[in-house]
Amino acid sequence: MTIARLSAGVLGTLLVFVGSGGLRAMDGKAKAVESHKAIRSPSVPPARDPSAAVAEEYEAARRKDTTDAYELFIARHGDDPLAKKARAHLRRLSR
Numbered sequence: 001m002t003i004a005r006l007s008a009g010v011l012g013t014l015l016v017f018v019g020s021g022g023l024r025a026m027d028g029k030a031k032a033v034e035s036h037k038a039i040r041s042p043s044v045p046p047a048r049d050p051s052a053a054v055a056e057e058y059e060a061a062r063r064k065d066t067t068d069a070y071e072l073f074i075a076r077h078g079d080d081p082l083a084k085k086a087r088a089h090l091r092r093l094s095r
Contacts, residue, residue: 054077054080054082055082057073057076057077058073058077058082058085058086061073061086061089062089065089065093066093067090067093067094070086070087070089070090070093071090073086074086074087074090
């Protein structure tokens with residue numbers, strides 16, 4: 001097989017593909033895939049506000065109102081301003 005026949009065969013195949021609307025079909029498929037990606041939701045949810053999680057833990061400790069619950073909260077969040085309230089509740093329970 002010579003290069004001229006090979007080139008003519010490739011060129012002929014390309015012309016048949018383009019003439020049959022193959023590129024338009026591929027273009028439409030690519031756009032459909034792109035639009036599908038735009039609609040898909042992210043697989044990872046957005047991060048929560050850390051202060052909201054700490055406040056929820058404080059409220060859970062307050063609802064339990066036990067020494068163990070307040071000690072656990074203080075151990076986890078000793079630097080948080082709510083730890084001061086937890087310490088006050090802990091002192092109240094210790095009396």
